[in-house]
Amino acid sequence: MKLQARVAATALAVAGLLAALSGCTSGQGSRAAAPSLTPPPAGAAVAPASGRDAMMQLPLGAYGTTDGRSEMASQALRALITRCMHEGGYATFTRDDALNEGKRPDAATALPAGAxxxxxxxxxxVQGFHPSPETTAAPARRALEPAEEGAVQKCMEAAFAQLNNPDTAGSELVGRLFDESLAVLAKDARVSAATTAWQGCMGAAGFPGVTPQGLVDQYHAAGAQAAAGPSPEELAAAKADAVCTARSNLAGIWFEVLTGYQKQLIEANQQKLTDYQQKAKEREAKLTGIIAES
Structure with a gap:
């Protein structure tokens, strides 16, 4: 495998592991049966400014990753890797050399959120249903020699082993609750009505018989975004999707109702979630100590 390919693979691995270290829950675990929840009251549903912000501001988002937690995990990893490299004889190695994380996505151009x-x-x-290249490209990093990169890989493994949290019960609970909230959301009459309105709008725009998630999956199934960019068809579909999502207020209703269901689930599991938050605070204190000692 070429050096560039290894660096790219490392960047992807780092992104996933940083999310795990900072308490990220994807909500993509085993799908649990939706509990019996009461349809939450709906007011004047207002669509959030961006899908990325909206997902992170959901009630269960308080128990997952945040930009601040990700940054703390990144700093702790950089500190441990740099210390390890210095001990291995690479005296000129710096924290900037430790990780190739790529840029954080801009909220306005991040991948679509929600169904x-x-x-x-x-x-x-401009970008269709694909992320903006400007937000996914890794920033320039010093080219590492093969031997140096091999040492970095070993130091990275040791750092992750030191920071890895063997207690996954809390994150698994949050993931399960997120799955449950999505399952019951899909059956909510208000979301179904908004989705039907969205489908009518899309049909009038020349895209009949599509579903919100199916439309996104259709263009992702074609593979990675080509160098030439999204096809004219994808751009037209994405633009119509944006118009119809706003016109039907699908996003506003979707997030408002989902918020209501998640609040009920949190209340029903408050003690376990409180324990999980306490462990998260202890973990953050550990990361803070590692950063301070370096």
């Missing part, structure tokens, strides 16, 4: 393409019309018309 619909949550992008503005202007953004969708």
């Amino acid at each position: 619909f393409g949550y992008l503005s019309e202007s953004v969708a018309a």
